[in-house]
Amino acid sequence: MAGPSGSAARSARSGPRAPSTGRLRRTLLASLVAAAVVFPMSAAASPDVPAPAPAAFTQDAAPHERYAANRANLAEAARMAEDAGRTGRAVRLRAMEAAGAAQFLAFDGRGRGRAVEVFGDLGSADRVAVLVPGSDTTLDTYQRFRAGAVSLQQRLQAEHPRSAVVAWLGYDTPGTVSTTVLTTDRAGEAAAELGRFLDRLRGMTGPDGRLSLLCHSYGSVVCARTVTGPAVVDMVLFGSPGTGAGSARQLPTGARVWAGRGSGDWIGTVPHVRLGGLGFGTDPVDPAFGARSFAAGAAGHSDYLKPGTESLESLVAIVLGTTPTAEAPHA
Template sequence: MIDVKAPLLRRTLLAAFISASVAAPVTGATRSAAVPAPTPAPVTPLRAATPEALAARYAASRDAIRAAERMAADHGDRWRAAMLRAMAGPERRFLSFDGRDGGRAIEVFGDLPAAEKIAVLVPGSDTSLDKYGLLRGGALRLQQALGERSAVVAWLGYRTPTLVSLSALTPGRADEAAPALRAFVRELGAAKPAARISLLCHSYGSVVCGRAAPGLDVDRLILTGSPGLTVEHAADLRTRAAVWEGRASGDWVARVPRALLAGLGFGADLVSPGFGARHFAAGDGGHSDYLKAGSLPLDNIARIISGQDPVEARRAA
């Protein structure tokens, strides 16, 4: 007698394993979407990255953050209100903000008007306002590594997949996010036409970048901790950008199977030579360690964005 339940059981167990992996091992329930926030006013397109134009965008975003802070306080969420109060500080520079449904935020680090090189960070699954500090910390460290005449933009511009969910196993959220990422990169490129723009995409964020890549006018597409891009070869991305990939030896994403049933998974392994991406050494850290202070991957990512060759091993002290 044929056991028809066995394939279904294997599929269910495999899906559960991948869901726990791709969504990232973060403890704690997501609570961002439960906190109400007002609809922000539309922002004026950034036509030039002058100090005056940027000041207007930063002020509009600060108003949106303060409105969300007041609503969070009225809702009784003191923790969220305090976090938003800090985000509205005069030293913070947001190009846009929307506190609804987990939150959207685009923050600038460094001197954008003077920047000759700009990196746009696209985060992965389970990134929200409640965990925004992780994204911000990485952006700060990267901008410090890039040095003068550089800027880093933390682009939390989409509804990221939630922890341990089927949405983290399919490109649906990436398809939703891709038009917004394309529009932002076009706006940034028009405002800073002489700057070299790179996309740095982590984990599920690399799926977003892969879906947005065709025709995208960026110099470099740098992918870390990627589960795949839903294409079989780098040439299928149809981008003029140089495509770089790096995976740390301690990153659990290496254990994610590439070919899954029922539309789950993201295709070819970027580390495979047959994929056609350029490789950079990413050390022996874990899935969230690519922008760790003083690390090999941070050094190599900064070098690539700056137009230099990455190093293959840690230099002797």
């Protein structure tokens, strides 16, 4: 009997066919993205706590009316959380109450929670920074987000009294340990919310008001999908894993697009790939992306707004319309 052909013999000796190089590469890259994005941070679980429905307003409600109604809603949410035995949430809400005459344009204490807080006088401000947070920012971690807003406002006020900061926790941020944080799905829904908010915000500021979007981590994915009007003059991406877009020109905004990353930020180790909807593609600090660069110094992932940092000084300069120190090109 004739023996097997050469090709058949080689197949028999080699056993089952190995996966293609392309498939192996895609699997490896996807695993690297997951490992780099998910594991450096731990998620904070948010209990499904009872709370009153958000206060309802007419379209032309003045900011001071919104502030008063939302402070009352916050107090009631704290009481309901305490009565339900959700002491951790109750303590955090009481801390938000204790911050003084808090100025919330929106507040929802249900579930993971949402809050939009103003620092400064919107009515007289002609420079307004809107902070958009990243993953795992909830009412349970709100004080960390708020501290950055306060730090930014203090520096802005020192340079330009007619300034304000808005901390916009206006969407359900993805959990860091989740598949959602590796896709743009949550960002698309959030971008629609942010776009509507920016349209309303413009009518609350001074007549010459200019808005800057400061977008951290997954918040940069949200901003990159937000359609902005002419009042938004700057969009700043920092600590960004990518945007899902190949270049700044593809973003739906006429604003100047900036990008910066601190040398101590672990997000710089994330592979900038996009495979079948997983990952976020081009690194915004790569010159090929086409964003303006700014110096972020040695900032770690959660350090960009800390007092005394080079990154904070750069962000202040952008909001005020002056020229920040440029970052050296990233390799």
